[in-house]
Amino acid sequence: MSFFALLGLSILSLRHHKSRSFLTALGIVIGVTTVIAILSLLQGLNNTIDEQFASLGTNTIYVQKMELNFGSGPGQFDFEEIAKRPDLTIEDAEAIAELPTIAEAVTTMSREVGALTHKGNEAEKCSLKGSGEGGEATASLIVERGRFINVNDQKRRRMVCVIGSYISINLFPDEDPLGQMLEVDGHKYQVVGVLAEKGAMFGRSQDNVAFIPINTYQKFYSTPEGRASIFGGSSIEVLPAEGVSVDEALLQVEELMRLRHGLHYYEDNDFGLNTQSSMFSSLNQITTIAWIVMVGIAANSLLVGGIGIMNIMLVSVAERTREIGIRKAVGARTRDILMQFLLEAVVLSLVGGAIGILAGLGIAGLVSLLTDLQATAMWWTIAIGFVFSAIVGVFFGIYPAQKASKLNPIDAIRYE
Numbered sequence: 001m002s003f004f005a006l007l008g009l010s011i012l013s014l015r016h017h018k019s020r021s022f023l024t025a026l027g028i029v030i031g032v033t034t035v036i037a038i039l040s041l042l043q044g045l046n047n048t049i050d051e052q053f054a055s056l057g058t059n060t061i062y063v064q065k066m067e068l069n070f071g072s073g074p075g076q077f078d079f080e081e082i083a084k085r086p087d088l089t090i091e092d093a094e095a096i097a098e099l100p101t102i103a104e105a106v107t108t109m110s111r112e113v114g115a116l117t118h119k120g121n122e123a124e125k126c127s128l129k130g131s132g133e134g135g136e137a138t139a140s141l142i143v144e145r146g147r148f149i150n151v152n153d154q155k156r157r158r159m160v161c162v163i164g165s166y167i168s169i170n171l172f173p174d175e176d177p178l179g180q181m182l183e184v185d186g187h188k189y190q191v192v193g194v195l196a197e198k199g200a201m202f203g204r205s206q207d208n209v210a211f212i213p214i215n216t217y218q219k220f221y222s223t224p225e226g227r228a229s230i231f232g233g234s235s236i237e238v239l240p241a242e243g244v245s246v247d248e249a250l251l252q253v254e255e256l257m258r259l260r261h262g263l264h265y266y267e268d269n270d271f272g273l274n275t276q277s278s279m280f281s282s283l284n285q286i287t288t289i290a291w292i293v294m295v296g297i298a299a300n301s302l303l304v305g306g307i308g309i310m311n312i313m314l315v316s317v318a319e320r321t322r323e324i325g326i327r328k329a330v331g332a333r334t335r336d337i338l339m340q341f342l343l344e345a346v347v348l349s350l351v352g353g354a355i356g357i358l359a360g361l362g363i364a365g366l367v368s369l370l371t372d373l374q375a376t377a378m379w380w381t382i383a384i385g386f387v388f389s390a391i392v393g394v395f396f397g398i399y400p401a402q403k404a405s406k407l408n409p410i411d412a413i414r415y416e
Contacts, residue, residue, distance in 0.1 A: 021348055024312045027305020028352030028392060029359065032385045034301060036360025036377070038294040039384070041367060044375040059246055060138050060276060061253060063088060063096070063236035065229065067272035083227045085270045086261060088234045090214060093132075096238055096256060101249045104134035104239040107214050111221060111232065116167055116210060118182045123170040126208045128184060130217025136162075136195075138237035146178050146193035153192075154213040162193035164207035184210065187220060246275055302388060305352065306396035309345050313400035317341065338405035345397020346390060353389025357382055 066082045088107065096105035110129040115122045135141070136148040143162070153160050161182065168177050177191045189212060198206040224232040240249035250273055257271055328337065364375035 020312065021351075024308050025305070025348050025352030025355070027301055027308050028349050028389055029305075029356040031299070031301030031305055032353045032356025032389060033359040033363065034297060035295060035388065036357050036381060036385050037363040037367075037375075038291065039381045040361065040364035040375040040377045042291050042294075043378055043381070044364075044368070047376055048374060059240055060140070061238040061240070061246065061250060062272075062274040063092070063238060063253065063257065064272045064274060065233060065235075067269075068274050079227050079230065082230050087223055087229065088236050088271065090132075092257065092260060093236045095260060096236060096253055097134075099249075099252050099256060101241055101244045101252050102238060103241040104137050104237075106132045106135045106138050106237050107234055108135065108139075108237055109214065109217055109221070109223075109232075109234045113184050116163075116171060116182050116184045118171040118180060121171045121173070123167045123208065126167060126184075126210060128217070129209060129211050130214035130221075131211045132214045134239070135211065135237070138239045141198075142196040143193050144196040146191070148193055149211060149213050154215050157216045157219055158213060159187065159189050159216065160192045160213065161189040162195060162211040163191055164195050164205075164209045165197040166205055166207035167210055168194050182210075185220070250275070302392050306349075306392040309348055309393065310396040310400060313341060313345050313397055314403070316344070317400050317403055334405045338401045341401035341405070342394070342397050345401065346393035349389045349393025349397075350386065353385050356389070357385040360385070 065085050065088070090107045093105045093107040096102055108129060108131050110127050113126055113128045115124045116126055117123075131139075131149055132154045133149060133151045136143055141148070144165075146162070148162055149160065152158070163171075163177065163182070167182075171177065171182055172180060172191075177194055180191050181188050182191060183189075189210075195207070195209075223229060223234065238249065238253060240246055254269065254273055258269065261270055263270065328334075361377055364377065368375045
C-alpha cells in the first residue's frame with residue numbers, strides 16, 4: 001500500500017475513537033504547551049532585558065563597592081567584608097577622568113524620596129540622584145530642554161535640578177518647567193533641564209527622577225553606613241573614550257583604583273567593576289537555568305504523554321487482532337501493518353503537538369496582554385514543538401507497531 005493510503009487508514013482509525021484519541025494526546029498537549037509558552041516568554045524576557053540594558057548605555061562601566069553577579073547565590077558574597085570597603089569619592093572620579101582611555105567619569109548617589117512638590121502639585125515615588133558634569137552621557141540621558149548639571153553647579157553646590165518627563169508632567173502641567181522652583185525634603189531647587197522620556201525598566205519608570213549636583217546632594221544627605229552603603233553609597237559611572245574598547249578602559253580603571261587604594265599585587269580588589277555586558281550575561285544565566293528547569297518539567301509531561309500513546313496503541317493492537325489477521329491473509333505485508341500503526345502514533349502525537357503549540361502561543365500572548373513582558377515566538381520555537389511531538393510519536397509508537405506487524409495471521413484470525 002502507498003504511504004498516503006496508510007496515512008488515510010491511520011486517520012480513519014483515530015476518528016473512530018475521537019474521545020480516546022484526544023485523551024491520549026492530552027499529555028503531549030500539556031508538554032508542548034509548556035515548552036512553547038516558556039520558550040516564548042523567556043525569549044521575550046531576554047529581548048526586553050537586552051533593550052532595557054542598552055537604554056542604560058552599553059559602554060558604561062560602573063565602579064561600585066561590589067561586583068554584581070546575578071547568577072551567584074547570596075552565600076557567595078561576604079556582605080560584612082564588602083560593607084567595610086572604602087567609599088568611592090569625587091576625587092576617584094576626577095582621577096579616572098584624567099585617564100587617556102576615558103571620556104567621562106561621574107560620581108553618583110541616589111535615594112528614594114517621598115514626593116516632589118510645586119504649587120500644590122505632587123510627583124510621588126521619585127528618585128533623587130546626585131550627579132555631575134557628563135552624567136547625561138554616562139547614563140545615556142537626552143536633555144530635551146535646557147541643560148544638564150555643569151561643573152559650576154557642582155563646585156558651588158547650586159540648588160538646581162534636572163527632572164525627568166514624569167515629574168515635568170505632574171508638577172508643571174500648564175507651565176514651562178524651566179526656571180521654576182520645586183521642593184523636595186524641605187529644600188527648593190530651580191529646574192534647569194528636562195530629560196526626554198526613557199520609559200520603564202523591569203516595570204519601573206525611569207522618568208520619575210530628579211538630578212541635582214553631587215556636592216549639593218552630599219551637603220544634605222549623609223552616606224549610608226554598614227550594609228546599606230553597598231547599594232546606597234556612591235558609585236562612579238565611567239564612559240570610555242571614542243574608539244576605546246570597554247575591556248581596555250576596564251584594565252586602566254582597575255589599575256588606577258588599585259593604586260589609589262594602596263592594594264598590593266596579591267590582594268583582591270576592594271571595589272567592583274561592572275558593565276552592561278557582564279550584568280546582562282549574569283541575567284542570561286538565570287534565564288538559561290529557568291529554561292532548563294521548565295523544559296525538564298515539560299519533558300516529563302511529554303514522557304507521560306508518550307507512555308499514554310504506547311499504552312493506547314497496545315490496547316488498539318489487542319482490539320484489532322482479527323483485523324490485522326484478515327489484512328495479512330488478503331496480502332497486507334508486515335511493513336504495511338508496521339507503518340499503519342506507527343503512523344497512527346505519529347499522527348496522534350503531531351495533532352497533540354499542534355494543539356499544544358496553539359495553546360502555548362495563546363498563553364504567552366495572554367501573559368503579554370496582562371503584563372509588561374512581551375513574548376516572542378521564534379520560528380525555531382514552533383519547530384521544536386513539532387519535532388518533540390514527532391520524536392515522542394515515533395519512540396513510543398514503534399513497539400506497538402512492531403507487535404502488530406509480527407502477529408501470525410492464522411492465530412490473529414482465530415483470536416476472540
